[in-house]
Amino acid sequence: MAEVSVQNITKSFGSLKALNDVTMDFPNGGFFALLGPSGSGKTTLLRAIAGFTFMDSGTIRIGEQSVENIPVEKRDIGMMFQNYALFPNMSVADNIGFGLRVRKVGAAVERRRIGEALELVQLDHHANRKPHQLSGGQRQRVALARAIVTNPRVLLLDEPLSALDKALRVDMQFELKRIQREVGITTIFVTHDQEEALTLSDKIGILRDGRMVQAGSPREVYNNPADLFAAEFLGEANILTGISGDGAEIKTPPTTSMTGLLAVRPENITISRDEPKEGAISKCQAVLEGRVFAGAMATCFLQTNGKTLKVISRDQDIPQNITEGDVLWLSWPVEKTLLVPE
Amino acid sequence: MSGTSLARLGKLWLACILFFLYAPIVVMAFMSFNESQFYQLPFEFSLKWYEKLAGNAEIIDAATLSIGIALVTTVIATILGTAASIALFRFEFRGKRFLQVMLFPPIAIPWLITGTAMLIFFFGVGLGRGTPSVVIGHVALALPYVIVVVSARLATFDATLEEAARSMGADGWTITRCVTLPWIAPGIIAGALFAFAVSFDQFVVSYFLSEPGDSTLPVLIYTSIRKGFTPEINAISTIIIIISMAVMLCAARFSNFGGDR
Amino acid sequence: MAVSLVNRDRLRILGLLSPAYIWLTVAIFLPLSAMLYFSFLSDVPFGDTEWAYTAENYAAFFQTSTYATLLWKSIRLGFTVTAIAMLVGFPCAYVLAKVIQGRSREAMFLLVILPFWSNSLVRIFSWAIVLRGNGVLDLGLNAILPFDVEVNLMFSTSAIVIGLVHSYVPYVILTSYLALQAIDDNLIDAARSMGATKLTILWRVILPLSLPGLLAGAVLIFVPVVGSFMEPRILGGRVGTYYGTVIEDQFVAVFNWPLGAALSFILLAVVLLILAIASPVLKSAQT
Numbered sequence: 001m002a003e004v005s006v007q008n009i010t011k012s013f014g015s016l017k018a019l020n021d022v023t024m025d026f027p028n029g030g031f032f033a034l035l036g037p038s039g040s041g042k043t044t045l046l047r048a049i050a051g052f053t054f055m056d057s058g059t060i061r062i063g064e065q066s067v068e069n070i071p072v073e074k075r076d077i078g079m080m081f082q083n084y085a086l087f088p089n090m091s092v093a094d095n096i097g098f099g100l101r102v103r104k105v106g107a108a109v110e111r112r113r114i115g116e117a118l119e120l121v122q123l124d125h126h127a128n129r130k131p132h133q134l135s136g137g138q139r140q141r142v143a144l145a146r147a148i149v150t151n152p153r154v155l156l157l158d159e160p161l162s163a164l165d166k167a168l169r170v171d172m173q174f175e176l177k178r179i180q181r182e183v184g185i186t187t188i189f190v191t192h193d194q195e196e197a198l199t200l201s202d203k204i205g206i207l208r209d210g211r212m213v214q215a216g217s218p219r220e221v222y223n224n225p226a227d228l229f230a231a232e233f234l235g236e237a238n239i240l241t242g243i244s245g246d247g248a249e250i251k252t253p254p255t256t257s258m259t260g261l262l263a264v265r266p267e268n269i270t271i272s273r274d275e276p277k278e279g280a281i282s283k284c285q286a287v288l289e290g291r292v293f294a295g296a297m298a299t300c301f302l303q304t305n306g307k308t309l310k311v312i313s314r315d316q317d318i319p320q321n322i323t324e325g326d327v328l329w330l331s332w333p334v335e336k337t338l339l340v341p342e
Numbered sequence: 343m344s345g346t347s348l349a350r351l352g353k354l355w356l357a358c359i360l361f362f363l364y365a366p367i368v369v370m371a372f373m374s375f376n377e378s379q380f381y382q383l384p385f386e387f388s389l390k391w392y393e394k395l396a397g398n399a400e401i402i403d404a405a406t407l408s409i410g411i412a413l414v415t416t417v418i419a420t421i422l423g424t425a426a427s428i429a430l431f432r433f434e435f436r437g438k439r440f441l442q443v444m445l446f447p448p449i450a451i452p453w454l455i456t457g458t459a460m461l462i463f464f465f466g467v468g469l470g471r472g473t474p475s476v477v478i479g480h481v482a483l484a485l486p487y488v489i490v491v492v493s494a495r496l497a498t499f500d501a502t503l504e505e506a507a508r509s510m511g512a513d514g515w516t517i518t519r520c521v522t523l524p525w526i527a528p529g530i531i532a533g534a535l536f537a538f539a540v541s542f543d544q545f546v547v548s549y550f551l552s553e554p555g556d557s558t559l560p561v562l563i564y565t566s567i568r569k570g571f572t573p574e575i576n577a578i579s580t581i582i583i584i585i586s587m588a589v590m591l592c593a594a595r596f597s598n599f600g601g602d603r
Numbered sequence: 604m605a606v607s608l609v610n611r612d613r614l615r616i617l618g619l620l621s622p623a624y625i626w627l628t629v630a631i632f633l634p635l636s637a638m639l640y641f642s643f644l645s646d647v648p649f650g651d652t653e654w655a656y657t658a659e660n661y662a663a664f665f666q667t668s669t670y671a672t673l674l675w676k677s678i679r680l681g682f683t684v685t686a687i688a689m690l691v692g693f694p695c696a697y698v699l700a701k702v703i704q705g706r707s708r709e710a711m712f713l714l715v716i717l718p719f720w721s722n723s724l725v726r727i728f729s730w731a732i733v734l735r736g737n738g739v740l741d742l743g744l745n746a747i748l749p750f751d752v753e754v755n756l757m758f759s760t761s762a763i764v765i766g767l768v769h770s771y772v773p774y775v776i777l778t779s780y781l782a783l784q785a786i787d788d789n790l791i792d793a794a795r796s797m798g799a800t801k802l803t804i805l806w807r808v809i810l811p812l813s814l815p816g817l818l819a820g821a822v823l824i825f826v827p828v829v830g831s832f833m834e835p836r837i838l839g840g841r842v843g844t845y846y847g848t849v850i851e852d853q854f855v856a857v858f859n860w861p862l863g864a865a866l867s868f869i870l871l872a873v874v875l876l877i878l879a880i881a882s883p884v885l886k887s888a889q890t
Contacts, residue, residue: 072792082789086792462637567731582721
């Protein structure tokens with residue numbers, strides 16, 4: 001187990017800068033997410049840490065060691081691939097034991113460690129199956145066991161859950177976190193699913209076009225996005241510029257001295273028929289355009305000053321008997337207003 | 343890096359193989375432009391052997407026959423093969439697997455065996471040697487290739503398109519004509535070119551089935567070679583290899599055999 | 604209604620399939636049966652010739668050692684050519700599938716496969732031009748080497764092997780390439796992330812996964828080489844007597860068709876045996 005540190009790394013493929021002066025620290029034992037749309041460079045960063053791609057410039061440290069010139073097979077890492085990359089010709093046990101055999105730990109140790117790893121991922125009874133005989137979730141567990149069985153210094157996960165359906169994915173998120181805590185290994189994972197990043201990680205790095213837009217704890221990046229892109233990528237945001245009219249009051253959070261765009265997340269807005277009277281709120285009037293019912297939650301679209309605002313709230317919190325065309329009040333606490341640097 | 347030097351070694355190996363594959367063909371073609379009757383060097387450029395070829399009625403007859411047989415084979419094998427591929431693709435029925443397996447013997451059994459067996463059978467039924475027998479044999483050898491190539495193209499066809507057409511009221515033939523055939527057209531063209539190549543290059547079966555005075559080009563070349571080499575054979579061989587490589591290049595354009603996608 | 608629908612489908616299937624399969628039956632399967640029948644006759648049953656049923660043609664194979672020896676010689680030739688083609692072709696397929704990237708890969712692949720689809724007789728003839736004494740190989744080597752050598756590979760077993768490898772090596776490259784290409788690059792990355800060296804990856808991951816393709820190529824080479832006759836004839840001269848050439852002789856020179864049929868059928872039996880042994884492998888190569 002070790003901390004990982006990436007300093008000013010740059011990588012170009014031809015004229016395309018896949019990574020542009022990227023810096024991020026991954027302290028020992030933490031769980032980190034690299035988040036970004038496709039083509040943002042998140043996978044390139046992960047593969048750079050793994051050692052599949054060599055950098056044009058910058059340094060990568062694992063523990064105390066500078067690894068820029070060390071090939072993958074000597075880096076002592078564990079990696080899980082998007083489609084799991086289980087060897088189809090080997091049994092579950094042989095897949096897990098592959099790294100141990102390469103390290104020549106001896107047959108007895110090998111058997112014991114395979115057993116422990118299988119137990120950890122709760123697949124004790126599947127040791128002799130072939131990968132094609134396993135379900136998606138089971139394959140994922142084998143891939144995880146295989147990645148950690150050698151006690152690598154760092155665990156790298158490339159979109160580990162994207163091949164699973166939604167219900168299974170939530171289970172596996174929980175499971176992944178449990179195992180990571182139990183083993184205590186520094187873990188870096190790549191995802192394009194913001195919800196997954198927010199739930200799982202201690203720290204999130206948001207990438208866009210090869211640049212690190214923001215790195216910080218989930219709460220930090222959600223509540224204080226570094227720019228509009230970060231704000232919109234991590235969740236939805238209603239931009240408040242240009243809202244005015246009868247009784248509209250848009251207040252700037254008093255704690256900051258920065259200037260920028262004001263925005264508010266859809267789940268922080270309250271809808272009411274009458275004008276709200278509390279003090280520390282921003283408010284405006286808007287016309288209901290439509291309402292989408294989705295079980296416990298409902299989404300409303302409202303129009304004001306030519307722009308559509310989105311509101312997500314519990315269905316029961318929305319005033320009864322409202323219909324399209326009604327003029328309603330929207331309000332949100334001042335501290336929930338995002339100030340996004342332009 | 344050791345990785346790149348290993349990769350370089352690999353590429354060198356590939357280059358050696360390509361040299362091994364093409365060098366003799368190039369040498370042979372080269373010699374067809376050499377003046378000397380006995381392949382003597384130094385090289386003296388001459389078109390004499392091609393001129394002689396143009397005046398050789400026997401070779402021209404054989405070439406005409408070969409091309410004719412290949413064209414007839416192509417038409418028959420392509421039509422029959424495409425029909426069979428569509429049936430194998432569209433319908434589920436008992437014995438389908440068996441029918442697919444039946445395509446392998448013509449490819450897998452050495453032509454020596456198939457050729458001699460055909461000779462015996464065609465004599466037995468009174469057809470004997472001759473061009474009709476050759477055509478029957480060539481079509482049989484080309485059919486599996488056409489079915490395999492067209493089926494490969496069909497496998498990329500979205501069957502729900504047929505269902506969509508049907509839901510809009512189209513009948514079987516309309517669906518085939520307006521939906522299925524346009525999609526598999528490249529496969530059919532590739533299959534046809536394969537059929538042409540199989541027939542045009544076929545030696546063994548033609549050898550056993552063609553009549554002595556009326557032989558195809560490869561058979562004529564074989565009998566000439568056994569009498570002794572002349573640069574004239576080089577000349578006609580060069581022409582043949584250019585034609586068959588051109589045909590295959592076209593086939594490769596229409597089918598993505600070996601391609602990535 | 605349902606019944607008539609099923610019937611209509613059946614008619615369609617019959618209409619589309621029967622022409623092709625009747626053709627295959629008439630041109631391939633009936634002839635093979637006829638050959639079996641023929642191999643048990645004493646003489647050709649055409650015209651006024653006297654003939655009877657006999658097992659003598661098969662007895663001939665076992666009575667003298669000539670045919671068995673030649674068959675064994677042909678099988679040995681098959682093994683030699685197959686082994687060389689595998690050793691030469693597999694690395695080549697690997698380079699094509701895993702080292703070369705992008706557009707040039709397709710072009711290279713096409714270049715390797717192209718000769719395979721050109722006339723095999725012509726290609727064998729081209730080797731005759733290269734290998735003959737006083738030929739290009741001879742002159743080329745003498746131009747490079749400081750001392751005089753006389754290379755005359757023509758009319759030797761080596762010439763036959765070179766010609767056959769040239770004819771069939773694209774087969775093993777094709778099948779190995781397809782198998783290698785199907786191997787997910789992530790598997791190789793995964794093995795590396797676990798610390799495996801190149802040799803370990805080759806031995807434990809790549810070779811096991813591409814074995815079906817490699818073996819399929821081997822079978823596809825072995826079978827026609829055992830039945831080859833044109834290549835030994837042209838490149839082997841006097842040493843070029845093989846099982847295939849003996850069969851050829853029965854049909855075009857000696858005109859002992861029943862014996863030829865019996866010899867052909869024995870060859871077919873050997874071929875089918877090999878295909879049967881290899882069929883599990885071939886099946887897994889298909890998927």
